[in-house]
Amino acid sequence: MNTDPTPQTLRAAMVAALREDGTIRTDRIAEVMGRVPRELFAPEAQPADAYDPELAVVTKRDEDGLPISSVSAARIQAFMLEQAGPCPGENVLEVGSGGMFAAYLAELVAPDGKVTTVDIDPEVTARARRLLDDAGYEHIRVVAADGAFGLPEHAPYDLIAVTVGAPDIPPAWREQLAPDGRIIVPLRVRGLTRSVVLVPEGDHLVSTGYELCGFVPMQGVEENRERLVLLHDAPGEEVGLRLDDGDQVNAEALHTALASPRQEAWSGVTVGGEEPIDDLDLWLATALDGHARLTATPAARDKGIVASASPLGVATLVAGGTLAYRTVRPTDETRTRFELGAYGHGPAAAAATARLVHQIQVWDKEHRGGPGARFEVHAAGTPDGELPAGRVVDKPHTRITISWPGKP
Ligand SMILES: C[S@@+](CC[C@H](N)C(=O)[O-])C[C@H]1O[C@@H](n2cnc3c(N)ncnc32)[C@H](O)[C@@H]1O
Numbered sequence: 001m002n003t004d005p006t007p008q009t010l011r012a013a014m015v016a017a018l019r020e021d022g023t024i025r026t027d028r029i030a031e032v033m034g035r036v037p038r039e040l041f042a043p044e045a046q047p048a049d050a051y052d053p054e055l056a057v058v059t060k061r062d063e064d065g066l067p068i069s070s071v072s073a074a075r076i077q078a079f080m081l082e083q084a085g086p087c088p089g090e091n092v093l094e095v096g097s098g099g100m101f102a103a104y105l106a107e108l109v110a111p112d113g114k115v116t117t118v119d120i121d122p123e124v125t126a127r128a129r130r131l132l133d134d135a136g137y138e139h140i141r142v143v144a145a146d147g148a149f150g151l152p153e154h155a156p157y158d159l160i161a162v163t164v165g166a167p168d169i170p171p172a173w174r175e176q177l178a179p180d181g182r183i184i185v186p187l188r189v190r191g192l193t194r195s196v197v198l199v200p201e202g203d204h205l206v207s208t209g210y211e212l213c214g215f216v217p218m219q220g221v222e223e224n225r226e227r228l229v230l231l232h233d234a235p236g237e238e239v240g241l242r243l244d245d246g247d248q249v250n251a252e253a254l255h256t257a258l259a260s261p262r263q264e265a266w267s268g269v270t271v272g273g274e275e276p277i278d279d280l281d282l283w284l285a286t287a288l289d290g291h292a293r294l295t296a297t298p299a300a301r302d303k304g305i306v307a308s309a310s311p312l313g314v315a316t317l318v319a320g321g322t323l324a325y326r327t328v329r330p331t332d333e334t335r336t337r338f339e340l341g342a343y344g345h346g347p348a349a350a351a352a353t354a355r356l357v358h359q360i361q362v363w364d365k366e367h368r369g370g371p372g373a374r375f376e377v378h379a380a381g382t383p384d385g386e387l388p389a390g391r392v393v394d395k396p397h398t399r400i401t402i403s404w405p406g407k408p
Helices: 007-020 027-033 074-084 100-109 122-134 171-175 251-258 278-287 298-302 349-367
Strands: 057-061 067-071 091-095 114-119 141-144 157-162 177-189 192-201 204-212 227-232 239-243 263-272 291-296 314-319 322-330 337-345 374-379 391-394 398-403
Touching: 007 027, 007 074, 027 074, 027 100, 057 122, 074 100, 074 157, 074 177, 074 192, 074 204, 091 100, 100 114, 100 122, 100 157, 114 122, 122 141, 171 177, 177 398, 192 278, 192 374, 227 251, 239 251, 251 322, 263 322, 263 349, 278 314, 278 322, 278 349, 278 391, 278 398, 291 298, 291 322, 314 349, 322 349, 337 349
Parallel strands: 091 114, 091 157, 114 141, 157 177
Antiparallel strands: 057 067, 177 192, 192 204, 204 374, 227 239, 239 291, 263 337, 291 314, 314 322, 322 337, 374 398, 391 398
8 A cells, every 4th residue: 555645745744844933924825835736846856855845856957967957945935935925916027947936926926916937948948838737827928038138028027036046136127127026036145145035215126134045056148156266176175265256365375374274263152053143154244355155075174174064165254365264163062052263274364263253243242133134236336425334245237235234
């Protein structure tokens, strides 16, 4: 006898889990995610995987084996639906098509709303068209085109939902947005990606919230990937710096620095083992002038070259031929709490670790548990004097600012 759980059981368990941990807060979203058959949009996966809240089902890889198309994990789709809040009657553009998210959107804007989904890859749109038709969503428009240009023929949009990692906000998205519309976008700034909700305010966009997320990178005219500069290149023991937004480093001097003795500094600020500290990283990316992310293989860590083996990288201050990166140490042998600190290498390592630790302390005192950051997106060329105080990140089309209102 087949004892595999049915899709209905899997769907109910997925929604219960996402309700339980607070990801789904809205009944309408719970109802839709509990009704639409997710397994029909991920035929490549076992049903249990399609319904695993944490699993993305990769549907296409590039020649290096890196994912370039996927059905996003249910948790990401759930919080993006919560962030976007699609309402009946709305006109929605989705950038990046997997079929699944478009189907959820169509349910939420029904009965008289419209969903158009655009993907740069004709194989992806052919797949999405087929799966949407088979599941009864013939009314969703599927278009093969570079979503960086939006789709002016169906604008204005109440909601532009971008489901691919975007390094900038192309002008078309702003131009095709209804005056009271919103854009939800996995925006990469200083090497960190956050699913940000942006709404128009005067001549610019402001954020109303954001969530930590990861997405495959954008292709086409807006393709602009992070760069990896190797500081230690022994095979299998690579250590590198991920750089974003045109940032440059002196790789040769940093290579020498990494081989020099390590300095350390500790902040007295502690975190629980399971506690998310993504806002600390966003704060450090805002506060530190020379910012990069140090990434290393487990073998490099095990050899003691660096203390972290994070593939996405840890927050790092780079100043000339010196670097200092964020690290932790357990506060006792139970290893349930950890103190935040910094390790540094190079001629100015003592000063760099002290600066990093100081910013950890500032975050703890002024921003931890507070309202978080506010992003603003201004057109490129906007004079400094018209921008809010905070970090300014220059992109090809925009000047993005990150500011921190602080705790009330
Ligand atoms: C994570 S998948 C989309 C997931 C999907 N919305 C779902 O239902 O789960 C990202 C997609 O973005 C597409 N993409 C990348 N660059 C694009 C661009 N410039 N315009 C439109 N689509 C793009 C990729 O081909 C890929 O299929």
